[in-house]
Amino acid sequence: MKRIRREHKVRAFHQAKWDEPVIFELHQAGERGVLPPEAEAGIAAAVGDGISAIPEGMRRTISPKLPEIGQAKVLRHYLRLSQETLGSDFNVEIGQGTCTMKYIPRVNEMLIRTDKVADLHPLQDESTVQGMLEIYHRMDLAMREISGLDAFSFQPSSGTQALFAMASIVRAYHEANGEGEQRDEIITTIFSHPSQAATAAVKGYKIITLYPDENGFPDIEKLKAVVSERTAGFVVANPEDTGIFNPRIKEFTDIVREAGGICYYDQANANGLLGIARAKEAGFDMCFFNLHKTFAAPHMCGGPATGALGVTEELKPFLPGPYVEKEGDRYTFRWDHDRSIGKVRSFHGVAQTVLRSYAWIRSLGAEGLEQVAKIAVLNNNYLYHKITKIRGASAPYVSGSRLEQVRYSWEQMTKETGVTTEDVQRRMCDFGLHYWTSHHPYIVKQPFTLEPTESYSKDDLDEYIAALEQISYEAYHTPGVVKVAPHASTVHRIDESSFDEPDKWCTSWRVYLRKTGQENE
Structure with missing residues (x-):
């Protein structure tokens, strides 16, 4: 083996290994981390026992089987797990491919942990959250400038959910024009993210996939051959996952739009385009950005993410609602578009992620982006x-x-x-x-x-x-x-034999207990 030398920059690394059990296995009956005080007599008299006001059909008959663990043991458990993993705070995280793992400014993390943000509740009256609504509105304006589009919703909680929302808008738009049944095909490309085809398929569309030409660009002649009166839309990333930017993208969108289709743009990874190229000039009717990628908010295992969804003025009535608008000197949620596709997730999106990204944009400015x-x-x-x-x-x-x-x-x-x-x-x-x-x-x-x-x-x-x-x-x-690698990792070689066998999947501890016959123990 070639000798590893420090001047060659290859690190001598060994992952920590704790053989740490699942937290439910650390359970000890009667062990406590926190003992909350009893309610004072005056509070109890005012609110009762806290249970009677809940409709009987919504009350638990059996207490949840949560692990009972002391504070020190909980702290050790999660610190040990943190040492058994890699992430953007531990290593040079350029190997995540299409997921844009960048540094997350810690000042923005401090910002979202202040009580002014952390204590917000999505059911508060608008009058009590004017500051956060202003952030939503200002972020909307910034995203309009970055994309060239006319309105944004921050409700989708991921890029995939934004793609699903855009496919829903495509369907709602064609149905409103009386062409919902006729236009039943969505065109995409093989090097675009799989969620593009998957979300359109969930909406009932037939998927037509363009393969690359000899240079890796989507084949424009094949696009011309498949576009028809049945075309509902065209969804693509540019650059695609190869990193190749298609300089003829406006020709693609022109072809689809002339046939009556809607063009929507996967900009989950827009890191190489900020301030240089926009969706509007490329001929797109819609686009989305992943705030948890391009705009320096964390992925956090798939959430709390945000797929910022932008549309042209023509498609604005179909946006998932509500979205924030300014009326006079106040900010308000707009609910009154009867053509809206409705909500695509609970509440209004992840406020903390929107605030992180807004702070990042403001700190950089247009030249910085x-x-x-x-x-x-x-x-x-x-x-x-x-x-x-x-x-x-x-x-x-x-x-x-x-x-x-x-x-x-x-x-x-x-x-x-x-x-x-x-x-x-x-x-x-x-x-x-x-x-x-x-x-x-x-x-x-x-x-x-x-x-x-x-x-x-x-x-x-x-x-x-x-x-x-x-x-x-x-x-x-x-x-x-x-x-035979890895030699210095916590997990050596994963057994992938069960990946295609749903009967062996355990998506929660409760499912694991049921499938292993321990549910009633």
Whole structure:
């Protein structure tokens, strides 16, 4: 094995391992973390026992089986789990591929933890939350400027939910025009996110998928061949997950719109476009941004995320409601659009995430946002030119430069050594680095997808490159080291045999107890 030296930047890393049980297994009957005081007599007289006011049909007959654990044990449990994982606060997180893991300014985290935000309740009267409604409105105005569109809703709690909302708007729009049954096809591309096709399919649409031409661009001739009076809409990401930007995108949207379809834009990863290109000029009727990606709010295991959904004036009546508007010197929720698709989640969206992103935008300003895009593209192209020089690695399709990410390939290395991208993924754990392969199906063979964003320095990028160089060297000289990896991680090789067997899935502790016959113990 090649000797690892500090000047080569590859870290000697070993993951902490605690063999930590599930928190329910730490339960000890009678153990307590907090003992709340009894209600004072005056309070009890005013509100009663706190239960009688609840309708009988809504009351529990059996107390929830929550774990009873002391405070110290809870603290140790979660701290140990935090040491057994990787994340953007621990490592150079450029290997999350299409998920744009960037630095989250801690000052914004402090902001959303003040009692002025943390104690808000979504059922408060409008008059008591004017400050937060103003933030929603100001964020709406900022997103209009960034996209060129005319109105935004922050109700969707993820990019996928925003895609679902846009597919719902497409259906509602065509139904309002008497073409709901006729227009039953949505066109997308193979390198766009799988949620684009999935959400349209959930709305009942037939999905038509465009494959790339020899340069990796969606094939415009195939688009012309499938567009018809049955076309309801066209949904695409640009750049797609390969990092290739389609410079002819306006031709695509013109073709679809001339046929009567609606064009909607997946901008979950807009890191390379801020201040440079907008949805409006590309001919889109709708778009969404993931605030928890491009706009520096945390993913937090899928939530609390926000898919900011923007539309043209023509589609504004169909937005999920309510959304915030300014009336005179006050801010109010608008509920009165009878053509709205209705709510796509409870309440009004994640206020804390909207505030984080608003603070990030205000701190950078227009010039700062453009600088974010330029640095992200610069970082990505530095990575691109270094990785394509590593033995066995390549970046299929058009060459020269990419936008904010790249889908690379180890196909040559796999053919020459037998080491696969999944082997590399496991070996990267030994260096304390995350690495993502691709959405399925693997159109790019033996793929891996990297996105450095603007958050990482040249030293950070060099560390990641050095780890890939190390693994390539091992693959060609001592492939067994890679094929049995990881060697220094908490989890070695995951048993994936049950992934396609729903009868073996346990989505909660209660389900686990039921499926293992322990439910009544």
